[in-house]
Amino acid sequence: MLFKTITKENFRNMIEGIMENNEVIGPKSRDRDTKGAKIYRFLKLNSFDELEMDYTRSYSSPKNYFLPFKEDLATYDLRDTGWEQEIRYTIHPRIIVGMRACDINALLKLDQVMLKSQYPNPYYSARRRNTVIIGLDHEPLEDCFCRSMNTDTAFHGFDLFMTDIGEKYFVAINSDTGYMILNRFDSCEVGEEDQLLYKEVRGRIESKFKTQVDITIVPELMDLEFESDVWKRWGDKCLSCGSCAMVCPTCYCYGIEEDIDLNFDKATKRRFLYSCNLLDFATVAGGHNFRPEAHIRLKYRYYHQFRGFVEAFNQSLCVGCNRCGKACLAGISPKAVIDDLIGTEKR
Ligand code: SF4
Ligand code: SF4
Secondary structure: OEEEEEEHHHHHHHHHHHHOOOEEEEEEEEEEOOOOOEEEEEEEOOOHHHOOOOOOOEOOOHHHHOOOOEEEEEEEEOOOOOOEEEOOOOOOOEEEEEEOHHHHHHHHHHHHHHOOOOOOOHHHHHHHHOEEEEEEOOOOOOOOOOOOOOOOOOOOOOOEEEEEOOOEEEEEEOOHHHHHHHHOOOOEEOOHHHHHHHHHHHHHHHHOOOOOOOOOOHHHHHHHOOOOHHHHHHHOOOOOOOHHHHHOOOOOOEEEEEEEOOOOOEEEEEEEEOOOOOOOOOEOOOOOEOOOOHHHHHHHHHHHHHHHHHHHHOOOOOOOOOHHHHHOOOOOOHHHHHHHHHOOOOO
16 A cells, blocks of 8 residues: 655645545534534535535445435336347446545455345446545544444545544555545655554554443354343334444345336336335245334344344345434443343343
């Protein structure tokens, strides 16, 4: 990997330069919560000043720029005697600025399923290949447990990754595109002092993690505790609202709907993100529901995150962002559930 530095002023010039011809997406605050704290989202930027580089955590993840909540997979023209199918998965190149290491790692996990599986997803692939990612380091929030999930740093999956070292950003370059973008603007070689500052900042970030989740034996424990009343205890609180999956950077369950015009001229096949916690997730034709109880659905969401994905890809699906814990109105979080499973939860 190559490293350079760029002053904050030149970084501004860089983003403004990119914005002239490209769509740039970054963290912006749009609202405040009941305690007055800003709520951030990744949104299209109209000017550099809208970019909030000191943001904490976006409410939902930038995943939705790759897996939208709803997307048309195909449209059909049913006029005359035959039918024409149109499929579009071209997108304009765009840049996402300010992605956290955990969210970059989340994309790498989604790549395993969407790009590298037996049936790659061409819609996801088009978005992934046409999106430049500029990552950004940050100090962990009180409830971040990405360090426990080994996703607090990123080594792949981005073009540039920046660490704030005071007057400048220390920039890791991970692709030709990233190198070319940086080279168009005034960047500098890394000096001895920059390197020292970088090490100091990284050390400070690492020392600030407060939340740990011990997942060492969790995959085995999931099998051993399959019938445990831990699932009932937490499942009875679950409202089956699906918010946890909607904000999660790695959940990818979906449904398909077909919409036919009343005059039978046109039809659309649409995919929408779904949640395995929703009541009808496992309902099949004929109306039978294989998972009618909330605690069973909650258990299977945890099984996918911490057991099934480990078996398939040798890693957990969860990246430890705790967005689900924040979004859950019933107070259910991975840390609380896993601690309970291990037997360390304070009740
Ligand atoms: S902490 Fe929750 S929202 Fe974040 S990756 Fe894990 S399961 Fe998804
Ligand atoms: S956000 Fe909480 S209450 Fe809603 S489905 Fe997820 S675990 Fe259940």
